Amino acid sequence: MAPLSKSAVLTAIQKTLDDELAALTRGARASFAAATDPDSRAENKYDTRTLEASYVARGQAQRVQELQAAVHLFQALAQDLTASPTVRLGSFILLDEDQYYFMGPGAGGTEVILEGKEILVITPASPLGQRLMGKGAGETLQLPAGPTFRITSVL
Incomplete structure (x- = not known):
């Protein structure tokens, strides 16, 4: 194997996930604010901006939850960095x-x-x-x- 270590790879993955989670959380907050802003209410029955903004906010909130779960799973995985002769979780x-x-x-x-x-x-x-x-x-x-x-x- 190249000079890369499993712990260095895991650290890089965790940093990437943390950075992505921070950016996504900011985006989710902004989407929620847009969806609940009184100035964004529909101007007529065909105006669906508020509805669309709420769909985006909901999707981003769900993605934040998924990413938070992944961050926690990778943190738990970091507790066991032992090598294995066969491919397993954490290999x-x-x-x-x-x-x-x-x-x-x-x-x-x-x-x-x-x-x-x-x-x-x-x-x-x-x-x-x-x-x-x-x-x-x-x-x-x-x-x-x-x-x-x-x-x-x-x-």
Whole structure:
């Protein structure tokens, strides 16, 4: 494995999630303010600005809750950074010498760049995550209608 450590990767992921949560929380507050502002009430029966603003506010509030849950799950995961010979929750995985993944409990699709390497968070529920779980270094994996990968290392 490259000189990247699992703890450094986890720290970078947590910082990215914290930053995203802070930005999303600010946006959710602004959306709520827009949806409840007395000046934004409908001018006629066809004016749906307030209704649309409330949908945006509700969606952002739900996303904030999901991200808060992911932050808590990653904090709990940080308590156990032991290496495992097989892929499990919390594993840092290298495929074919240039594809880095972190098996996370949530926040799938989150990307971090550390020491010039792009690391993608995947979850056990994702198609790649399902195929990786339980596999070890040196094993190969075939994606449906896709290429074959070799697991170079698992931390």
